Amino acid sequence: MSLAATVAEKANLIWAIADKLTGAFKPHQYGEVILPLTVIRRFDSVLEPTKPAVLAAFKEHEDTPLLDAALRAATGGLSFYNTSPFTFTRLLDAPAGLVPNFRAYCDAFSPNVRRILDKFKPFWPHLATMAEKDILYLVLKEYTTSKADLHPDKVSNLEMGYIFEELIRRFSEAHNEDAGQHYTPREVIELMVNLLFAHDDAAPADGNATTTIYDPACGTGGMLSVAEEHIHKRNSRAGLILCGQELNDETFAVCQADMLIKGNEADFIKNGNTLSDDRFFGQTFDYILSNPPFGREWKNEKAAVEAEAARADGRFFAGLPSISDSQMLFLQTAVAHLKPTGRAAIIQNGSPLFTGDAGSGPSEIRRHILENDYLDAIIALPNDIFYNTGIATYIWLLCKSKPAARRGRVQLINAADLYEKRRKSLGNKRNDIPPAAIEEICRLYTDFAESPRSKIFDVADFGYTKITIERPADPAAADPASASADADATPAAADAPKKRGRKPGKRKADAARRDTENVPLRENIEDYFAREVLPFAPDAWIDHSKSKVGYEIPFTRYFYQYTPPRPAAELAVEIHDLELRLADSLAALFAEER
Structure with missing residues (x-):
């Protein structure tokens, strides 16, 4: 069977x-x-x-x-x-x-x-x-x-x-609870595990050497079990230590029971809140897999999380996400617990890619991950593959020691169309990722080449400097000759009093006319300002004291394919045909009434 x-x-x-x-x-x-x-x-x-x-x-x-x-x-x-x-x-x-x-x-x-x-x-x-x-x-x-x-x-x-x-x-599902909180479809786990072990150097060692695997939101232990099975298929003699933490008592109990029966050390599965009580604090692991909850607020853990964020040795020093969504806290947990040679695969929805302005918590978290070159790849998954949500989801692959060819670079893979429809829906799950699609995604990842489904970027491509553009309160009083000067280095001509009561010094900015621009990190700010701003606002200047560096990953923009509108003549013919069919239908209707 x-x-x-x-x-x-x-x-x-x-x-x-x-x-x-x-x-x-x-x-x-x-x-x-x-x-x-x-x-x-x-x-x-x-x-x-x-x-x-x-x-x-x-x-x-x-x-x-x-x-x-x-x-x-x-x-x-x-x-x-x-x-x-x-x-x-x-x-x-x-x-x-x-x-x-x-x-x-x-x-x-x-x-x-x-x-x-x-x-x-x-x-x-x-x-x-x-x-x-x-x-x-x-x-x-x-x-x-x-x-x-x-x-x-x-x-x-x-x-x-x-x-x-x-x-x-x-x-x-029988009583409308959140099944997906504890359950990740097996084909998704298999994809994550295959991606983690896609590189030749990811094979666990024989003998007394042990490979450690960790899931900070382990549920019933599905990710740990699939990873264990995968490793033992590749190397039956590999020593494994499976570790995880789970908040829900019943799913924790199921996970521990499963570990005991398989002969694993059940005490390495911990019960408790990972965000406020990290039971593996200070420990690092070879592999990390996780599907943390989406959109779960962390209000109850706020005090503990903020206290840890204030410590240099804490997980959250880079920044804090919105109080309404804890998933980037789990992302930082994965980074903190990853060995220097380790790899991680963690599922996130779309918001960690781009939410938060420059200087905000989410942007600073992305900045920490990208500037340290921890982000290896992001894979967009098909919609409707989870039981509790139909929204877009992504696998983030993290690696602290990338292969030489991948250093300083990030691969984005669009696998949104690599699925097959289910014969019968299960909750929101209407699609499956078949084995052939898993194989194709892993091939795209290991090939590390540009294609319609694969894009490769330098880390700096995701960064920008948010600059603040100021303009004077009285445009007529501005000195055009000094319009592009820095607010902190205004020429003397611009400082000279030109209106009764105005004192020498910095130009007075009108807050109502203030604007911002996001300048790509690869561009010179002054060149960008001269090209994109001064032709339209010759009296403007940059307040460099307000400049901030931000990072975002506009995934869908990179894979957007423009579809030109249909020709007007073609649309006119179609509309005319519709009008004729409608007229015929109305005529038939009124004829029946008579």
């Missing part, structure tokens, strides 16, 4: 179990019951074959310092265990004591699993409701059928990750 078929079958089966909750729970509560039960069933399926050995080890080493090590060894080397004589199947043998037995069974998990289960806070009150409504036995029984066997021999770790994410997406 194919990967997609297995995931669909298991997800459909578990989704159908939620039907047993009808009447006892409201639809928005279904996920609070089914997700933790699925996690527990996964642990149960993994541990069931070694249950006799674990019980024997528990009996032999109980109350000794060797107990934990002996129990782990009895599982065949897993980092978790359960010392209860019950399994999901054996729980059903005693229906009368199902609730206390189930609680005892959950309490018998190793401490690392119990900490995960504690994150499913609503589940434990729901357990009592299920018993009261006489549905607990029915629900658990559904999980013990052969189709619900979640042992890794039947459902791989990769498939289980897909199933968890599919369930979260379905439960979120």
